[in-house]
Amino acid sequence: MALKMRSSVAHAVLALAVSFSLVAGGPLAVPAAAQVQPNGPESVADLAESLLDAVVNISTSQNVKSDDKAPVPQVPEGSPFQDFFDEFFKGEGGEEGNQGQTVNSLGSGFVIDPSGFIATNNHVIEGADDIEVNFANGSKLKAKLVGTDPKTDLALLKVEPKAPLKAVPFGDSRTMRIGDWVMAIGNPFGLGGSVTVGIISARGRNINAGPYDNFIQTDAAINRGNSGGPLFNMKGEVIGINTAIISPSGGSIGIGFSVPTELAQNIFLQLRDFGETRRGWLGVRIQPVTDDIAESIGMSEAKGALVAGIIKGGPVDNGSIMTGDVIIRFDGKDVDEMRDLPRVVAESPVGKAVDVVLLRDGKEMTVKVTLGRLEDGEKQAGEDEVTEGEGTTEEGMAPETGEAQPSKADTVLGMGISDLGEEARKTFEIVESVKGVVITEVAPDSAAAERGIVPGDVIVEIGQEAVTTAEEVKTRIAKLKSEDRRNALMMIANRTGALRYITVRID
Structure with a gap:
């Protein structure tokens, strides 16, 4: 009955519109915003068929020593998503009395080079003693871990195929818009690829997973075991790596997150070439520019990253950048808020000379800076001190002491x-x-x-x-x-x- 009523109303509205056009003496003008395709995109069968062979299942096993029958761990220690959501790729693990246990996990990945390089999430293979890649045709190959980047939850594997593998290309995630159609493919159980379609719901999402959060949010269903699989545009190009979901049950509720290729592609190249990441490093501690801070230093709007400290021995420990400066542009890229700076710095090559636009004493100025390497800085001074974007929110606590406080305050x-x-x-x-x-x-x-x-x-x-x-x-x-x-x-x-x-x- 409800459907019929909606249908009747629709016919009435259409009749009214036609009548109006006849009275006006011209054709009916349909606004551009109303020219939509009510049934979604055309069939994606041909596109999916051309991509399925490049998406793989990743099976891992980990030997866990235990003196008792401890439950199978749900989240690896140190996972960047431990506090945000429960992992959705875990399989069932067996227990053998008090002799320890073998924990088995399943995830997805995809071939990025015909020679055998495979991209996935770090949390899919973290702590694994054995990694096996299962292909769509039923073949299996042992995989070697090339390198990982826990800060972006990415990992690169290598297999040795007898013939070139089917690989998929990277696309430019920066060109994707909210509302664009996307397709997620996973191979969660080794039974073959599973395909879901949706749209980009949001961009630039920060879910507090790491210092470089810039996730694509999609409503394409991402379920258990799809972690590490690709998110495609309608050209068949990878524009994201499916990494996280928000779900009270472990199943998709239409809120999934993918690492964009604008961040991931360079990480995979570094892992392939060096076996590790080589990020740019500015050597500053930063914090957000709040409305109160902006008003206090004469800024018309709150934007940029406020420099709260300079790392001794770092790239800008020469006076080029000073505490109190507000960085508003880095190497031609705007820094609208604090979290933008760590990402654009990390994506820049080590040793590159870049222009940094900043506000100092109410005046805009440009300084030239040669970037160091973040990983070298971490070894030199400790990670908490050198990672741009961690902020300086540590509060100094007065020690417990029996001594009297200074007088005459x-x-x-x-x-x-x-x-x-x-x-x-x-x-x-x-x-x-x-x-x-x-x-x-x-x-x-x-x-x-x-x-x-x-x-x-x-x-x-x-x-x-x-x-x-x-x-x-x-x-x-x-x-x-x-x-x-x-x-x-x-x-x-x-x-x-x-x-x-x-x-x-x-x-």
Whole structure:
């Protein structure tokens, strides 16, 4: 009945439209937006048939030693998606009493070179002792792991075929638009490829899986075992690697995520050529430019990446880029928000000289920078210190100590402040490299407390000008009040020297 009613209404609307066109004395004009194909794309059978042979099933096994009957692990330790969703490629593992167990997993992959290079997800093969690739024609080959990149959850395998394999080409994911048709192919159970079709639902998704998140979201069904399979455009080109889903049950609910080829293609090339990644490195700590920070430094809009620290010995430890700079363009690419910078830097070749456009003291300027290698920087200083995009949100915590806090503290914006002498440095265990004005106490309901400031933090700058005495802090705040500023921009160091910019509301 409902269907008939909808049909009747449709006929009535059509009759009314025809009548209107006859009265107007001309043909019926259909708006461009109304010229849609109600039945979706034409058959994709020919396209799917030409691609199925290049999509493979990847079977892995891992020997797990156990003293008891522990359950089969659902997510490998260290997986970048451990906190976001449960893996959807796992198969069943067997248990053999207390003698340990063999965990078997299934996933998908695809051939990117006829000589035998196969792309997949890192979490599909992570921790595997044995990797076997099952092809659509029923043949099987043992695979060797060429290299992995946990930061993007990608991995490259190599098999030794007797004849060239069917491979699929990469396309340009940057040309894909929301609403474009896409096809996902997986080979989850080794029974042959499974094909689903949908559209691109969104682009540039950040699901907090890693520092370079830029996922394509699609409603093409991605189910258990499809992880590592390709996402194709309607030309038969790979524009994404199916990696993650959001699902309470493990099945598709129309929210799937793929690593775009604009990021993945270069990773696979590096893994093939070097067996490892070789990412560009700028050597800065950055944080987002909030509306309050933008207002405090005179920016008309909140955009770019705020430089909160320079890594000692890094590529820009020569004064070319300074703390307080806001990077708004890198090598011709706009940096609209903080997370854009790590990605464009990582995609740039090591040793390349690039132009960096930044804002300093309210003026736009361009500096030339030669990039280092991120992996070398990680070995030199530790990953947490060198990865652009991790931010500087670590809060300095005052140590538990029975010693008295420094006396004669002034109060400003709900903070007790004092010159940073030896007594204060010893009390709060502040490293020698930190210079500024120590915060001795913070009122619980103050604006400073809202921003996560704690006793033992040190005010290094106010309004991008260094301060060394409590009197200077009071003078700067008073000046900002006289200028009717709503917020005070401060550079804060914790007791270990980690820097961050914050804004504190001026009451």
